[in-house]
Amino acid sequence: MNWKTVLLVLGAIVLGLGVLVKIAIRTPVPPAHQVFINGNVLTMDANNTVAEAVAVRSDLIEAVGSSDDIMALVTADTTVVDLRGRTLVPGFIDAHGHFPGSGMSAIAADLNSPPIGNINTMAEVLGALSERAESTPEGDWVTGFGYDDTLLAEMRHPTRAELDAISTQHPVVAMHVSGHMVVVNSVALARVGIDASTPNPEGGVIGRRAGSQEPNGLLEETARLSVMHEMQDLGVLAVYRMMKSAVNEYASIGVTTAQSGGVSAQLGKGLVLFSKLGVIPQRLILFAFETDFGEELLNGDFQAEDYSAERVQMAAVKIVADGSIQGYTGYLSRPYHTPYHGDANYAGYAAVPREKLFKQVLDLHRAGYQIAIHGNGDESIEDILDAFEAAQQAHPVDDPRMILIHSQMAREDQVARMQALGVTPSFFSAHTYYWGDRHRDIFIGPDRAAVISPARWAQQYGVRFSSHLDTPVTPMLPLQAVWSQVFRQTSGGEVLGPEQRIGVMDALRAVTIDAAWQVFQEDNRGSLEPGKYADLVVLSGNPLDEPMAMRELQVERTVIGGATIYQRQ
Numbered sequence: 001m002n003w004k005t006v007l008l009v010l011g012a013i014v015l016g017l018g019v020l021v022k023i024a025i026r027t028p029v030p031p032a033h034q035v036f037i038n039g040n041v042l043t044m045d046a047n048n049t050v051a052e053a054v055a056v057r058s059d060l061i062e063a064v065g066s067s068d069d070i071m072a073l074v075t076a077d078t079t080v081v082d083l084r085g086r087t088l089v090p091g092f093i094d095a096h097g098h099f100p101g102s103g104m105s106a107i108a109a110d111l112n113s114p115p116i117g118n119i120n121t122m123a124e125v126l127g128a129l130s131e132r133a134e135s136t137p138e139g140d141w142v143t144g145f146g147y148d149d150t151l152l153a154e155m156r157h158p159t160r161a162e163l164d165a166i167s168t169q170h171p172v173v174a175m176h177v178s179g180h181m182v183v184v185n186s187v188a189l190a191r192v193g194i195d196a197s198t199p200n201p202e203g204g205v206i207g208r209r210a211g212s213q214e215p216n217g218l219l220e221e222t223a224r225l226s227v228m229h230e231m232q233d234l235g236v237l238a239v240y241r242m243m244k245s246a247v248n249e250y251a252s253i254g255v256t257t258a259q260s261g262g263v264s265a266q267l268g269k270g271l272v273l274f275s276k277l278g279v280i281p282q283r284l285i286l287f288a289f290e291t292d293f294g295e296e297l298l299n300g301d302f303q304a305e306d307y308s309a310e311r312v313q314m315a316a317v318k319i320v321a322d323g324s325i326q327g328y329t330g331y332l333s334r335p336y337h338t339p340y341h342g343d344a345n346y347a348g349y350a351a352v353p354r355e356k357l358f359k360q361v362l363d364l365h366r367a368g369y370q371i372a373i374h375g376n377g378d379e380s381i382e383d384i385l386d387a388f389e390a391a392q393q394a395h396p397v398d399d400p401r402m403i404l405i406h407s408q409m410a411r412e413d414q415v416a417r418m419q420a421l422g423v424t425p426s427f428f429s430a431h432t433y434y435w436g437d438r439h440r441d442i443f444i445g446p447d448r449a450a451v452i453s454p455a456r457w458a459q460q461y462g463v464r465f466s467s468h469l470d471t472p473v474t475p476m477l478p479l480q481a482v483w484s485q486v487f488r489q490t491s492g493g494e495v496l497g498p499e500q501r502i503g504v505m506d507a508l509r510a511v512t513i514d515a516a517w518q519v520f521q522e523d524n525r526g527s528l529e530p531g532k533y534a535d536l537v538v539l540s541g542n543p544l545d546e547p548m549a550m551r552e553l554q555v556e557r558t559v560i561g562g563a564t565i566y567q568r569q
Contacts, residue, residue: 027278030534030562031079033057037067039083040542044090044513044527048505054088056534059561064528086556087542089508090527091256091535092478093515095426095466096372096405098179099258099271099284100246102472107238108132109144111174113151115434115491116475122154126162129174133167141188141231142167145175145472150326150438158183160217173231178324179473181220182227189215192226201225203351221323221351225291239270240279247280251566253476254537254555257283257516257525259468261372261405262318264292268307275312281565283311283535285519287318287372290360298363315519316372316403317364321352322380325408325443326435330377332409337445348377358387365391365400370520372403378411385417392421403518406470408452409444415457424518426466427453427510429484432497434474436490450497455485455510459502466518467510482507482543483551504547534562 034056041051043064053070055062063070074080109128113119119128125147133142149157163172163185171188175181189195196213200206200223207218219227234242250258260271263286274280286307288297296302297317307314323329328340332347340346352360361384364371371388375381381404388402400422404410407425410418418425431439431452440449451457458465467481474480483489485507488496516526525533538557543550558566 027281028563028565030056030059033062033073033075033077034079034081034562035070035074036081036083036088036536036538037070038085039538040085040087040544041528042087042089042505042508042542042544043529044509045529048509051528054528054534054536056536056559056562059534059563061528061530061532061534063530083538087539088528089254089537089539090512090525091537091558091560092254092511093257093466093526094250094255094259094285094468094471094476094478095511095515095518096261096403096428096468097259097471097476098262098473099250099260099282099471100243102249102476103242103244103246104143104145104472106241106245107143107234109142110146111144112146112177113148116177117146119147120151120153122152122156122158122162125152125158125174126166129163129172130166133170133172136170138169140170142170142172143175143231144173146177147174148177148326150442157181157218160185160189160215163188163217171231173227176327177473178327178329179470180224180323180327180329181218182224183217184219184227185217188227188231189217192230194219194223194226202353203349220327221329243274243279247282248566250282250476251558252555252568254478254539254558255282255476256535256537256558256560257285257521259285259287261287262289262320263287263307264289265307268314272307272309272312275309280311281560281563283525283533283560284313285521286312286314287316288314290317290319290364293317297369298367313519313521316370318372318374318405319352319357319360320374321357321384322348322350322375322377325376325439328443330409331380331383332377332444333379333382334448336443337448338442347379350380350383354383354387357383358390361387362391362394365397366395370401370403372405374405376406376408378409378414381407381410381414385414385421385423388423389417389421397422401518401520405468407454407465409448410454410457412451412454412457415454415463416461418458419461419463424464424466425458426468426515426518427455427458427485428470429453429455429467429488429510430469430474430481431484432488433480433484433491436488436496437492437494440490440494440496451500452497453485454497454500455502455507456500459506464514464517465510466515467507468515477551478511479543479550479553481511483547485510486547486550504544504550508543533560535560 204222322331513526540554
């Protein structure tokens, strides 16, 4: 995000509006001493120990053990929470997402189709955008997010002409569910200076009208970035509404560490500010976008501490190497199952050319950064592994933990290479649910679809991994991520690649301790052990008891640093 509004927020505070300061004053404070007893405590420690109770002193875990052991620590000043058989787990860790992106629902039209939303036709897409336009001041951006061309009855994208019919006074943008493309109207194209004479940028495509160079409104990959930059320059109230919506949502489903997996300087500083003010109680992990920081990462101008706070860490530098399979922009070694625009040889493309990727990875690795690279297609993953191998050979690092984000189409030979190179994948395992049927039938065919997000191969080759939801691409539902790794069931009820399923405890680790390990935070969070942050979640039941029903479990309480930030009524 751009977020020039950070300056406006600061100005508002200086002028005495004080809204955010008042909110900060209400930040929950942990009891000096509290205990949680009579529960099923899934610690996620090295032995997957199951205990009964936990003691918390201020913001840290004091002890874990039986209810009798923990009750022995109780004094007259201790707060006692009786779990009554419910389950206590470490706070869920968002291994890769785009906080506060889920808060877009507060300021933009939701264009998602089932099973996420309720949009089924192009008329409904355009109607939702028209309704948003009616309540938007003239000249401001009208935005909608989450449309999926393959789930609409018309099986196509909106057009520039259709968005022009919505408004000639507003720039209008519809964001694809993949996050890798947008469709815009003529006002938006003019706003960012894209016309018939504009060439395709490196790593992107400007859609054209048939028989013409005139843009049709569809902007893929890097071609969309100027639009994204402009539309995300929001007003103070919009930023605040979006932020609070995301904070409340994450708290209600037990996320205690959120990730903003690709920030600009403005967004990074804005998140630090909101964290310091107490508006964001969650811990935050930030990834710096290489495209936004550029040479600053290498010339000494970039200082990670400028984007850090008590609950905020700037972790890796992120590169986006290709696009999405469902957007036909993922880079494959073999063509897509259903030819794209009739081209039987089409296999997607790289967002970063191979030679440029090698240089970026080498420069960042030599400079000492942890690197996180988005790669969906297997040809993109091959480029990423080759580039990192060359960087490791030139500048060996004992424990690099290079994160390969999504790793959706990783082949078995590539998973084996990850182990040797010190690469750790973060699987978007919920793809099996949200896109599994269409991956099988439309995008990549049954054989390749059966081994997407190959967690079982990772286990077999000793590759440690996490699991994520890429929110707002899919809803922030950690137990959905767990369920998908355990069952690999599609939204249509079919099992996609049963040989890649893993156990419940292993899948829970992928959203707790292994997600913490991936960003070098395993010593302070991710498991319930003495000395770690008291980041806890109380579930209404035990996901080990009836795994198929785990998605129906409720988060009863979310605790960060010993303070309850959410409690179900």
